[in-house]
Amino acid sequence: MSWRRGNDVLWLVSLAAAGLTLWCVTRTALLGLQAVWLDIVFVLIIGLGEVLRVRTPGGASGSAPMSLAAGAGLALLAGSYHGGRPAPPVCEAVTVVAAGMVLGSLVFALGRREALTARMPLRLVSVAVAGEVFHLVAGLGRHGHLFARPDHWWVVATLGAAALIGVLYLVLAALTGGSARASVRTRLLDELDGSALVCAAAVATASVIAIGSWDLGVWSAIIFSIPMLVTTGALRRYAVIRQTQAQTVRALSRAAEVAGYIEVGHSDRVADLSVRIGEVLGLRSRRLNELRSAALMHDIGQLSLREPIPGGATLLATGPQRLDIARRGAQVLERAAVLPAVARIMAEQAVPYCELADDSPVRTEAGVVAVANAYDDLVGAEPSFQRQAQALERLRLGAGSQYDPAVVEALEQVLVHG
Amino acid sequence: MQRWPTHLFFAALFVIGQQLRLRVRPSDGMALSVNAIIAAASYPLLGWAAALPALASVVQLRRRVPREARLFNAATAALSAFAGGVVYTVTGGPVGAQITEGPVATALGSLVVAMAAFTATNVAMLAGVMYLDPRSHTPMAQIVRRAVSTATLQQWAFGFVSFMVAQLWLGSVGPIASLLILLPIAIGQVMIARGEAEQRVHEATLLALAQALETKDPYTRGHGERVAAGSRELARDLGWDPAAVQMVGYAGLLHDVGKIAVPTGIIRKRGPLTSPEYESVKLHPLRGVEVVRGIEFLRDALDGIRHHHERYDGSGYPTGLAGDQIPLFARLLAVVDAYDAMTTARTYRRPRSHEEALAELTSGRGSQFDPVQVDAFVALARQGTWPRPQPGRGRRAGAPERPR
Numbered sequence: 001m002s003w004r005r006g007n008d009v010l011w012l013v014s015l016a017a018a019g020l021t022l023w024c025v026t027r028t029a030l031l032g033l034q035a036v037w038l039d040i041v042f043v044l045i046i047g048l049g050e051v052l053r054v055r056t057p058g059g060a061s062g063s064a065p066m067s068l069a070a071g072a073g074l075a076l077l078a079g080s081y082h083g084g085r086p087a088p089p090v091c092e093a094v095t096v097v098a099a100g101m102v103l104g105s106l107v108f109a110l111g112r113r114e115a116l117t118a119r120m121p122l123r124l125v126s127v128a129v130a131g132e133v134f135h136l137v138a139g140l141g142r143h144g145h146l147f148a149r150p151d152h153w154w155v156v157a158t159l160g161a162a163a164l165i166g167v168l169y170l171v172l173a174a175l176t177g178g179s180a181r182a183s184v185r186t187r188l189l190d191e192l193d194g195s196a197l198v199c200a201a202a203v204a205t206a207s208v209i210a211i212g213s214w215d216l217g218v219w220s221a222i223i224f225s226i227p228m229l230v231t232t233g234a235l236r237r238y239a240v241i242r243q244t245q246a247q248t249v250r251a252l253s254r255a256a257e258v259a260g261y262i263e264v265g266h267s268d269r270v271a272d273l274s275v276r277i278g279e280v281l282g283l284r285s286r287r288l289n290e291l292r293s294a295a296l297m298h299d300i301g302q303l304s305l306r307e308p309i310p311g312g313a314t315l316l317a318t319g320p321q322r323l324d325i326a327r328r329g330a331q332v333l334e335r336a337a338v339l340p341a342v343a344r345i346m347a348e349q350a351v352p353y354c355e356l357a358d359d360s361p362v363r364t365e366a367g368v369v370a371v372a373n374a375y376d377d378l379v380g381a382e383p384s385f386q387r388q389a390q391a392l393e394r395l396r397l398g399a400g401s402q403y404d405p406a407v408v409e410a411l412e413q414v415l416v417h418g
Numbered sequence: 419m420q421r422w423p424t425h426l427f428f429a430a431l432f433v434i435g436q437q438l439r440l441r442v443r444p445s446d447g448m449a450l451s452v453n454a455i456i457a458a459a460s461y462p463l464l465g466w467a468a469a470l471p472a473l474a475s476v477v478q479l480r481r482r483v484p485r486e487a488r489l490f491n492a493a494t495a496a497l498s499a500f501a502g503g504v505v506y507t508v509t510g511g512p513v514g515a516q517i518t519e520g521p522v523a524t525a526l527g528s529l530v531v532a533m534a535a536f537t538a539t540n541v542a543m544l545a546g547v548m549y550l551d552p553r554s555h556t557p558m559a560q561i562v563r564r565a566v567s568t569a570t571l572q573q574w575a576f577g578f579v580s581f582m583v584a585q586l587w588l589g590s591v592g593p594i595a596s597l598l599i600l601l602p603i604a605i606g607q608v609m610i611a612r613g614e615a616e617q618r619v620h621e622a623t624l625l626a627l628a629q630a631l632e633t634k635d636p637y638t639r640g641h642g643e644r645v646a647a648g649s650r651e652l653a654r655d656l657g658w659d660p661a662a663v664q665m666v667g668y669a670g671l672l673h674d675v676g677k678i679a680v681p682t683g684i685i686r687k688r689g690p691l692t693s694p695e696y697e698s699v700k701l702h703p704l705r706g707v708e709v710v711r712g713i714e715f716l717r718d719a720l721d722g723i724r725h726h727h728e729r730y731d732g733s734g735y736p737t738g739l740a741g742d743q744i745p746l747f748a749r750l751l752a753v754v755d756a757y758d759a760m761t762t763a764r765t766y767r768r769p770r771s772h773e774e775a776l777a778e779l780t781s782g783r784g785s786q787f788d789p790v791q792v793d794a795f796v797a798l799a800r801q802g803t804w805p806r807p808q809p810g811r812g813r814r815a816g817a818p819e820r821p822r
Contacts, residue, residue, distance in 0.1 A: 057612065068603075083522075150590045201605035208598045215589035219522045219795050223582045227602040232610035240715075245620045247713040252627050255709050259678040267572045279636060304633035306682045338622035373793060 001251050010118055010176040017121035024094035030125075030373045034088040038074075041218050045070040045225055050104020051417040053117065055239040057286060058194015060177050064236070067104070068267040069202040070221060071097040071123060072165045073209030075131030076158050078211070079138060080147045083217025090131040097127055118176060126169040135160035144268045150214045158207050164375030166203040170196060181279035188283040201231055251331070261302040261309075265381055273294040273372040273414070280410040281364060291365045294345035298369050301329025319352075326350035345369060353404045367404030369393060371411055372404070388415060422466065428471035430459045432495070436475050454536050457499040459584040461506040461532055462525065464515045469500035480787065498539040506532035520521055522585070529581050533574055579603075627710075628671045631678055635685045637764055638674065646670035648754040652791070655798050657749075662718075669722030669747050671756060676706025676723070690767050700735045703727055704785035721749030729786045749788040753779060753795045756787070772799070 033039060043316035047210050049067025056063045074096055077087040088096075101124065105115040138147075138157050147154045170191055178187035205228050212220030254269040274295035278288050302308065303323055311315055316324065330347035341362060350355060356363055380393035394414060399405040435452035453475060460468040476492035483491075507513060510530030512520050543556060579599065586596035628642035649670035653663045677685060680702055684695045691699065706723045712715055725739060725748035732740030760775040768777070776796050783792045 025646075030774050057609070155591060157592070161456060197605050201602040204598050208602075209600075211591050212582065212586050212596075214591060216522050216585060219582065221524065223578045224599060226579050227599065230572065230575075231602060231606035231609055234606055234613055238616060239611060240615040241616045241620055244713065244715050245616065245623060248623045248627060251710050251713050252623070252630060253677065254712065255627065255630050255678050258676075258705055258708050286443055293750065300630060301633070303630055303678060328633055332626050332633060334624045335632075336626035338619055338626055394573040 004176075007176060007180070009172075009380060010121075013125055013172055013176055014121045017124045017128075020094060020125065021098045024091040024128065025098070026093045027091040031089070031091070032229065034086065034092060035082070038082060038088065038218050039092065039096050042070055042074050042096045043103060043222060045221055046097060047099025047103035047107070049225075049228075049232075050101055050120070051107050052229075053104075053234075054232055054235040055242075056195040056198060057238060058190055058234070059242070060119070060173070060191075060194060061237075062119035063198065064104075064119070064123065065198050065202040066225055066232055067100065067171065068123050068127070069205035069228050070128070070209065070225060071100070072125045072162060072206035073166075073221060073224075074205060075127045076134065076161055076206060076210035077213055079135055080150075080154065080214060082213040082220075083215070085217075086122060087213070089134050090128070091133060092130045094124070095263065097124055111315055118233075119173065122172045122176065124170055126165050126172060130161055130165040130168055133164065133412065134158075146276050150211070155211060158210050162207040162210075164205040166199045170199055178285075183278065183282060186284060193285065198231065198235065202228065247298055249293045252300055254315055256300045256302055259303060259308075261305065262299045262379070267296050267299060268375060269381070270298065270369070270372045270376050271374065273411075275366050276414045277368050277372060277407060277410045278365070280413050281368070285362070287359070287365065290339070290341045290345065290362075291368060293339065294344045294349070295340070295369050295372060297329060297333075298326070298346055298373060299329065300332055301325040301327065303332075304328045320348040321332050349373065352402045353399075364407070366403070367407045368410075370405050371407045375411060376396075424460075424463050425467070425471050428464070428468075429474035431459075432471055432474040433457045433477045436478055441737070453495045453498070453582050454502075454533065454540070454573045454626050455576045457495075457502055457536060458533060459580040460499070460527060461503050461582055462501065462513055462581070463510060463588075463613075465507045466500060466503035468503035469496045472499040474689050490543075494540060494543040497543065498536045501539040502532040502536035505535040526578070526581070529578070533577050537570060537573075549783075557689065576603075587640040618728070624668065624671060627680060628675060631675060634678060634682055637686075637762075638677070641758055641762065642671045642674060644758050645673060645751065645754050646707035647760065649751055652750060652754060652795055652798060656794055665716075665718045666722060666747050668716055670751055670754065671750055672706065672716075672719070673712055673723050673726045675703065675709050676702035676704065676708065678709065679705035690766075692754065700727070719747065721745035722751050724748070726751040728752070729784045734786075744788070750791050753787050753791045756782075757795065757799075776800075 018313065042263050046067045049064045049070060052066060053062055055061050071093070073089075074093040075090055078090040079094055085411050092118060100225075102121055105120075106319045108115040114415050134145065134157065138161075138171070148184070174188040174191035175184065178190060182190070205224060208224045209221045210226055216223075253271075257264045257267065269290050275288055275292050278291045283332050326349060329348050332344040333343040333346070345362045345365045346364060346369075348360060349369035351366065353370070356366065360366070374395060375391050378394060392408075392415065395403055395408050396410065432453065435456050438452060453472065457468055457472060464471070472495040473492055476488050477496045480487050498718065506796055507529050508700055509528040509531050510524065511532065512525050541562060547561065549558065583596045583599055587593045625643070628646075629639075630640075632639050644668045647670075650663050650667040655667045659664070664665060668815065677699075682703070684691065684698060687695070703724050703726060709721050710723065711720065719722070723747065725744050728734035728744045728748055729740045729752075730741060730744070732738050757775050757779060760770045760778060762771065763769045779792050780796060784787045
């Protein structure tokens, strides 16, 4: 996820983050810093957390679980004590979070890498809003330090506020991230799928940091950040493996291109179009990934042909031949016992719509690859308006028999709305 | 003071700890020893007596470990915990009732020394038993290096966490809050496990890429996998570092993938190739590089794929490099590849025997192959442990089993 024009919610959140920062910094400047050493330690931890940005398992970039955990932990401290001394108020906590983010971004900027990430304002807003709400509700109008003793009411309130931060963060991430074509519901489910666990780990750490600070002071944040550091390492390795896996799938599709069986670029175009159609059809992120892989590799079965089909267009092959090629392509994956769902899409994309089994779990995906493939065979690398119209007309004629009507309709939407 | 409930509690923790397999990072086979972590929490409660509950680590439910090994492990844990506990107390770490008083930094300082004592005792015990074991060939430096690896670092990090959990437990908030830290730790483990699963998927996808060629040429079935296994074994025997061993395995798996671009008629042809046909076969190393170029982590393997048909005297293809100009990966692959090609059936000839193939390799020593690689390979092959036939895989019906 990066900065993108037309994403209104992201602009709103960023604006809110800027406004909150300005307000909190001003207030802190007026009140003076209450806990300088605590602040410095948290700035360093949050800064480190921002430097160690990772992709979520769902694929969204710019997640920084350690930063979220430390920032939320500091905000939850507000109104209580750390190591016997009064903890800083929420506005100071937000100032510290902003300073940590600036520090982390500076490191990125010095390394000439993209310093800003859309998830940064999300983190700041969630921490600030939940911190203020916690303070308001727990204080019920009182001022100064709300909790004189570390009683159970305080623990429960801290846990509740931590949960609020998590929920707020996930909802904002779903609203600002994901594909513009996907519905809010799909994006929310994808976000839950992709980062709910990491987010839960972060807010649990935040509450431990806050609760632990009562006795342990600043050491609570330092020591209890360690599990998040380990989790961040695991997430980084996971992201690298996912990327490598995508590259390997791409290499498989390249094999057929290098061998001259299919035109260079065909697989990429079919994959892109398939994903766009899949988004219009409301497919979830995991299924979209499988769809992309299957679309990239849909032609590798052609490697078993003695001679390439002229132009590589499977539309020119006869029905049984097409089925045979698709089945052999799927076998490449099946032999290695890998990606069973992708193999199934690859096998079924050559089956005419009316013959597809009703209970096939990949019925939609197979239909999407079939339509995207046929469309690309008809239109080719250089689409003209006339060719597009003719291709669409031909696909419409086949809708219901050869092609899935819902998919043809979705293709039309993609072509019209881009 | 009545401390037996605390002893029982930590004994239970040690027993549970033996059944867990905490991981620090995927697929490097390093399981974290939880003993040091549990011991760290017991110092402020038990002092030197931390050794007693550590004895409970003798209980091993899941894995079948020989009795001697279990006794040795428990003794090591107890001795290490004893050393840690004594050092913790001597350096002024707060024990028992004083724990929540005094500054946290002092307690952490004592803990650092205590964990150093634990690790040192642990390493000394391990090194001692490996030194006494006549079957072990591991050099002392390697034992020590392995003990002081990243795993130890993380063990220390988690030691700090568990020490702080103990402080919280006894502190003003009580036990419930400190249990919360288990959630992020467990989620970290889930993420590591997911990474491992994804890694396995990726390995299998690479295998699928290597096998894509087999849709075209059934005779090459299993060739890539055998060359991968052989290259890894040879590289390990030559003392390469683990990362290079793994990478040469990938290069071996994918070295022939460019044959996908050679026309099927030529690949399946019986009898000698004409000159233009041979020219198109000679392009396959470069085509292979073209296919896998996009896979970033294989960058080091590309040289092996590109140059595996170079000859040591410079008459090979595609670039005619000679001697040490040929990348090391390629020189190693050339030997393993040639052996496997000779000992399996091809369209145009029957397979040769193990001895014939080794003789052929030796005669190509210095002309076709790097002498170092050939000598190491022949020595390894004569030990009789390798190559292992892989049953049910890569063997065509009717093809003779390779002799051991």
